[in-house]
Amino acid sequence: MTNETLDDAAGLLPAEAIDAIERAATSAHRHENLFSERAANIKQSAVRDVFDISMRPGLVSLAGGSPYLQSLPLERLAATAGSIIAENGLTALQYGSGQGTEELRAQICEVMAAEGILDALPQNVVITAGSQSAQDIATKVFCNPGDVVLVENPTYVGALNTFEAYQVQVETVEMDGSGMVPDLLEARIAALQTAGKNIKFLYTIPSFNNPSGITLAPERRQEIVDICRRANILVLEDNPYGLLRFDGEPLEPLRAANPSDVIYMGSFSKIFAPGLRIGWALVPEHLQRRYYLAAESVTLCPPTFNQMLVSAYLRDYDWKGQIETYRGLYAQRCQAMLAALEEYMPPGLSWTTPEGGFFVWVTLPEGVDTYPLLKKAIDAGVVFIPGAAFTPSVESSNKLRLAFSAVPPDAIVEGVRRLAPVLREAIAAL
Amino acid sequence: MTNETLDDAAGLLPAEAIDAIERAATSAHRHENLFSERAANIKQSAVRDVFDISMRPGLVSLAGGSPYLQSLPLERLAATAGSIIAENGLTALQYGSGQGTEELRAQICEVMAAEGILDALPQNVVITAGSQSAQDIATKVFCNPGDVVLVENPTYVGALNTFEAYQVQVETVEMDGSGMVPDLLEARIAALQTAGKNIKFLYTIPSFNNPSGITLAPERRQEIVDICRRANILVLEDNPYGLLRFDGEPLEPLRAANPSDVIYMGSFSKIFAPGLRIGWALVPEHLQRRYYLAAESVTLCPPTFNQMLVSAYLRDYDWKGQIETYRGLYAQRCQAMLAALEEYMPPGLSWTTPEGGFFVWVTLPEGVDTYPLLKKAIDAGVVFIPGAAFTPSVESSNKLRLAFSAVPPDAIVEGVRRLAPVLREAIAAL
Numbered sequence: 001m002t003n004e005t006l007d008d009a010a011g012l013l014p015a016e017a018i019d020a021i022e023r024a025a026t027s028a029h030r031h032e033n034l035f036s037e038r039a040a041n042i043k044q045s046a047v048r049d050v051f052d053i054s055m056r057p058g059l060v061s062l063a064g065g066s067p068y069l070q071s072l073p074l075e076r077l078a079a080t081a082g083s084i085i086a087e088n089g090l091t092a093l094q095y096g097s098g099q100g101t102e103e104l105r106a107q108i109c110e111v112m113a114a115e116g117i118l119d120a121l122p123q124n125v126v127i128t129a130g131s132q133s134a135q136d137i138a139t140k141v142f143c144n145p146g147d148v149v150l151v152e153n154p155t156y157v158g159a160l161n162t163f164e165a166y167q168v169q170v171e172t173v174e175m176d177g178s179g180m181v182p183d184l185l186e187a188r189i190a191a192l193q194t195a196g197k198n199i200k201f202l203y204t205i206p207s208f209n210n211p212s213g214i215t216l217a218p219e220r221r222q223e224i225v226d227i228c229r230r231a232n233i234l235v236l237e238d239n240p241y242g243l244l245r246f247d248g249e250p251l252e253p254l255r256a257a258n259p260s261d262v263i264y265m266g267s268f269s270k271i272f273a274p275g276l277r278i279g280w281a282l283v284p285e286h287l288q289r290r291y292y293l294a295a296e297s298v299t300l301c302p303p304t305f306n307q308m309l310v311s312a313y314l315r316d317y318d319w320k321g322q323i324e325t326y327r328g329l330y331a332q333r334c335q336a337m338l339a340a341l342e343e344y345m346p347p348g349l350s351w352t353t354p355e356g357g358f359f360v361w362v363t364l365p366e367g368v369d370t371y372p373l374l375k376k377a378i379d380a381g382v383v384f385i386p387g388a389a390f391t392p393s394v395e396s397s398n399k400l401r402l403a404f405s406a407v408p409p410d411a412i413v414e415g416v417r418r419l420a421p422v423l424r425e426a427i428a429a430l
Numbered sequence: 431m432t433n434e435t436l437d438d439a440a441g442l443l444p445a446e447a448i449d450a451i452e453r454a455a456t457s458a459h460r461h462e463n464l465f466s467e468r469a470a471n472i473k474q475s476a477v478r479d480v481f482d483i484s485m486r487p488g489l490v491s492l493a494g495g496s497p498y499l500q501s502l503p504l505e506r507l508a509a510t511a512g513s514i515i516a517e518n519g520l521t522a523l524q525y526g527s528g529q530g531t532e533e534l535r536a537q538i539c540e541v542m543a544a545e546g547i548l549d550a551l552p553q554n555v556v557i558t559a560g561s562q563s564a565q566d567i568a569t570k571v572f573c574n575p576g577d578v579v580l581v582e583n584p585t586y587v588g589a590l591n592t593f594e595a596y597q598v599q600v601e602t603v604e605m606d607g608s609g610m611v612p613d614l615l616e617a618r619i620a621a622l623q624t625a626g627k628n629i630k631f632l633y634t635i636p637s638f639n640n641p642s643g644i645t646l647a648p649e650r651r652q653e654i655v656d657i658c659r660r661a662n663i664l665v666l667e668d669n670p671y672g673l674l675r676f677d678g679e680p681l682e683p684l685r686a687a688n689p690s691d692v693i694y695m696g697s698f699s700k701i702f703a704p705g706l707r708i709g710w711a712l713v714p715e716h717l718q719r720r721y722y723l724a725a726e727s728v729t730l731c732p733p734t735f736n737q738m739l740v741s742a743y744l745r746d747y748d749w750k751g752q753i754e755t756y757r758g759l760y761a762q763r764c765q766a767m768l769a770a771l772e773e774y775m776p777p778g779l780s781w782t783t784p785e786g787g788f789f790v791w792v793t794l795p796e797g798v799d800t801y802p803l804l805k806k807a808i809d810a811g812v813v814f815i816p817g818a819a820f821t822p823s824v825e826s827s828n829k830l831r832l833a834f835s836a837v838p839p840d841a842i843v844e845g846v847r848r849l850a851p852v853l854r855e856a857i858a859a860l
Contacts, residue, residue, distance in 0.1 A: 028716035082512030273523035286458035
């Protein structure tokens with residue numbers, strides 16, 4: 001044993017404790033070189049970082065994009081869950097099909113029809129552990145280390161974590177108020193392909209982007225797919241919020257008119273219950289088999305009981321009515337947040353006006369770094385997510401994400417009121 | 431359009447149909463080069479292959495290792511599931527911690543204590559989607575393409591699929607009736623390391639191995655870990671059946687005395703309910719953080735509702751009594767299978783005598799390939815899994831796996847009776 005620090009400590013600790021410390025230190029050292037190259041790329045998500053903090057009593061959390069489950073018919077759902085086990089427990093608690101139950105895959109096609117995808121077939125649906133897992137599988141199936149994935153700037157932090165775990169090079173395309181700018185996408189692709197890069201797919205959240213709340217304008221949608229098709233790049237469309245548009249009909253997803261070029265990902269996390277971890281991918285026919293086998297190699301099969309509960313919900317409940325309730329609820333909360341921002345925020349800030357979803361994206365003056373402001377905000381009794389989380393860049397960010405989904409309007413107003421002096425002080429210090 | 435077949439068909443099909451076929455064929459062709467290198471390695475599991483067939487009425491399935499859920503208290507579980515949603519629905523249906531709930535992680539430490547692991551801490555437990563997902567995460571965290579993973583021969587088909595999905599080189603170590611042979615393991619490691627190979631871990635199912643039913647003898651257990659430690663190789667111990675020993679106390683897992691060198695994987699699939707997809711990994715302290723972050727990047731968090739149901743089961747039910755019930759039940763079924771094999775099988779066959787678990791491993795004379803016998807067996811009304819599924823080799827196998835867990839003793843006897851003439855005929859044809 002040559003570790004000097006440990007030798008120095010020998011007079012202070014019993015020999016057994018020293019042995020245990022030495023063994024642990026030695027194992028840590030010995031095993032360090034066993035990690036895969038990708039392991040070093042797997043980071044803590046900033047959203048998950050503040051997940052526990054957000055639970056502290058007295059804090060107003062504008063951090064997490066949790067849906068407001070209080071409006072679900074919990075008593076009735078309790079009875080449904082009970083009768084699934086009582087009447088079909090031997091199926092619900094047993095292993096099931098790796099692709100998901102036939103009933104739920106057929107029902108998912110109806111859900112997608114409500115969004116404008118009219119030609120989906122149950123055999124091309126793969127049920128996954130939330131859409132997070134659907135992204136993971138897509139990356140597994142398509143990306144070698146060093147391959148390029150394109151994303152909007154900003155984009156979903158969980159997707160960035162997934163891509164980095166596969167050692168993918170993530171390249172961003174800028175948005176304006178109407179979403180990703182087609183010309184910039186085309187130029188970016190050309191530059192990367194000219195440089196010999198292998199671009200595998202564009203990951204996009206076209207409706208009410210997380211974190212920005214920005215929606216890709218209808219007139220840009222086909223153009224985005226056409227640009228990708230010409231460059232032989234798949235589109236990975238993440239649409240968990242699509243049905244939660246505040247006014248009017250849902251916008252047609254990119255997938256609707258492009259069955260061969262778009263892998264579409266949906267989720268019950270925002271329109272029903274995230275705690276069940278049930279999402280799905282609608283995969284082009286010619287890519288389905290490899291996608292499905294990769295899903296199976298990760299989890300064997302999705303939980304049967306959870307699928308049956310979602311099926312019962314879609315079959316026996318007014319799930320479209322519940323979405324109407326959510327739409328009204330989130331529209332009201334979004335309004336409360338926008339009004340509070342207007343009332344309390346200092347000059348020099350701007351923010352997006354979302355047409356749906358869960359998030360408002362706030363831009364501070366150049367030079368403000370929102371990351372160190374998080375601690376001050378927590379001291380002031382409010383939590384947000386700093387903008388740097390939503391970009392692959394290591395540079396600091398003058399943006400922040402506010403979620404209005406999980407807390408009632410008066411708490412939203414109070415949270416914004418608490419946040420305002422923290423931001424004012426940061427701007428004054430410039 | 432230059433595809434001649436399509437041009438030939440032009441007179442027979444409407445132009446629109448031709449266009450659709452051409453577009454699909456063109457997309458399939460265009461996208462072929464987008465697959466990752468690992469995608470080509472992801473295969474259908476032979477077990478999953480016959481999953482649907484096994485459901486056919488009239489067939490006796492000795493294929494799937496499904497637990498016999500009929501002995502669970504379904505009425506009471508129905509009430510429990512209902513009250514979780516009625517009383518704690520806002521937690522059960524919401525996002526949760528990426529590592530799993532604190533309550534369940536503490537309870538899992540008690541489950542492991544029943545197996546002989548007495549020093550497990552909840553903070554080193556990561557809850558996963560079954561132990562399949564725990565294997566996937568370990569491979570993600572430790573294996574680069576081309577790295578070596580050691581396995582027993584034969585081993586679990588799902589693990590092989592996972593390793594192949596990460597382009598890992600799987601190398602086998604032979605077993606005898608007392609499990610993996612330490613000298614062979616040591617020689618194998620030496621040969622591979624001399625050849626410059628990077629061996630990352632030994633994946634082992636020491637108790638009632640799937641598919642062979644063989645148990646690693648107690649006197650070999652520490653020796654196996656010591657050999658790996660000396661070579662700086664982790665041990666990935668998969669122990670879903672450990673508590674299902676027919677007689678006497680469970681054998682001490684490899685993890686028990688080796689907290690720094692073994693990642694231990696457990697599951698509620700065999701001792702409670704696979705349809706909930708709840709398993710876990712107990713990870714050495716110094717490896718925990720990277721393991722946990724990788725888990726989070728795949729599924730965000732395990733399903734809260736399912737974890738709460740398992741917690742209620744461990745808290746309020748006689749789960750140890752239920753395991754006693756299972757032990758008696760599976761012991762009886764194993765006896766029925768062994769007796770039926772004795773009665774019906776032709777000369778020239780041998781089989782293992784398991785001390786627990788779900789499986790008997792049958793060896794036919796050299797030269798018989800069990801794969802083509804599967805179709806004949808299905809025609810005769812019985813399903814098994816051909817041995818080739820459980821080895822990374824592409825060679826044919828004269829072995830087959832029979833599961834006694836899922837069907838009652840009289841059906842087991844009938845299944846073996848139906849299988850016998852199929853095997854007799856194959857041997858006669860040699």
